[in-house]
Amino acid sequence: MSTSRRALLGAALGGAATAAVGLPAQPAAAASWQLVWSPSASDDGLGAFETVEDDRADSHPAGQPHIHATGDNWRFNMHTADRDTSTDRQRQEVTGLRNGSGSDYLKWTEGQTWRVTYSMYIPSSLKATTTFTHIMQMKQPGTGTSPIVVQSLRRVNGVQTIELKLAIDDILVGRTDLAPLHDTWTDVDFQIKVGDGTAGSVRWILKSGSTTVIDKSLTGVDTFLADRVRPKWGIYRSLGDTSGSLQDTYLLLTNLHGYRLS
Template identity: 65%
Template sequence: MAPMRPRMLSTALTALVLTLPALAVPANSAGAAPAWTLRWSPDPTRQGPDDAFETVEDDRAGSHPKGGPHIKVAGDAYRFDMHKVDRDSYSDRQRHEVTGNRTSPSDFLEWKLGQTWRVTYSMYIPKSLMATTTFTHVMQTKQPGNGTSPITVTSLRRVDGKQTIEHKVFDGNVLVGRTDLEPLQDKWIDVEYEIKIGDGKNGSVRWALKSGGKTVIDATKNGVDTFLADRVRPKWGIYRSVEDTSGSLRDTYLLLKNLKAYQLKS
């Protein structure tokens, strides 16, 4: 039999492809694949801290009114100033933080049991914001309310004298990931954080950092506890102990921009 000409071969292949069944794609009951839906994206050039976040905890003990506001807009970013003299209502620590995701003057997002959320943002850590021997948190997730323990924390911690940035699940002190802090200071870095809210062993956490477009760390922990009660709420800012023994406490600041929150819809 004579060999098939190129045009005839192309026609035959097209006909074959058209008769093949479509590949199955995971979908929900409505037939759509799970997708991330943008739910929150504050713009510092138009929205101050009170408009962007559920609550603003700026020197709630009134320890340093002359230094305020400690949380404010600076250009296209949210700025958190921390002075060595600042104190929280507990005098062994300092706290200037914002919480939650405000979507209107009367409403905010609620992260609930069984849901999966992703937050992305850019963060600037100056060299004056140093890792400490005790806790220095720059991001947390918590159950709303006073006296509740964190669920997850991003911390600047000294490990064997070395400055690191790490993310942990608080229950069980589970380390998700850790990397050197100093190469990430005095520059904008990108953060991507995902949490599947699950009780007991039903939760998971992913934490990733990029610098200059290159992935520095991308770590995941499954089978962890990411729920206490009620709901989960993110927090950003500077929350640190004054009992550091390394001499690392300085007047300092933290910058955040490009904040976004996505919910996984299935």
């Protein structure tokens, strides 16, 4: 090989080596949802939750337990006779995500992103009202604390709807007709980044079978008060309804899963 060809080959190899050294590092693995909570109604019962708020005022002993596991579902019964400790409203709810049979529960803290998925059955007897009827809440734990996010059944101009609102600033995330979701199973996918001021975000998806009923999200919103965020499920409704919609009813939940983004 001639001297000139050796020089050219050396230069080429040197260039390749230099290029190899300069290759960018492999990107870090993308964040992904990690399943951290997957209770079974038949196996875990009410032990799936941090707390159970079943007739806190002992207003209707004959109806107890209002909240219980039945087969693969959690059932929340509400009677017109039921009263909460504030007697202008009714409440049968569970809170939090308990991990196992001990005292461990999952804490949703500022800066974290969480997701819960589940299926709910809303019978036609569980109607939207002119005042609040919440079937899921995100709250700061503690007596008297305000809700952060609410999934509610609300009458709007006489029409029954289901909606998601950011309660801190009274921001509507999304709303859709409730009637098509009565007496059938609806899949819920709720995601929240816990953030103060404008650091939070939410996404709310409802599906009926293979059909996406609604898929709405908001970023740059307030989803934190103090301490932590704790989810609640069940029926929490005002007795101030003016539409005549309050009656004995129930709510079923199943296939509850909790994910943390990591």
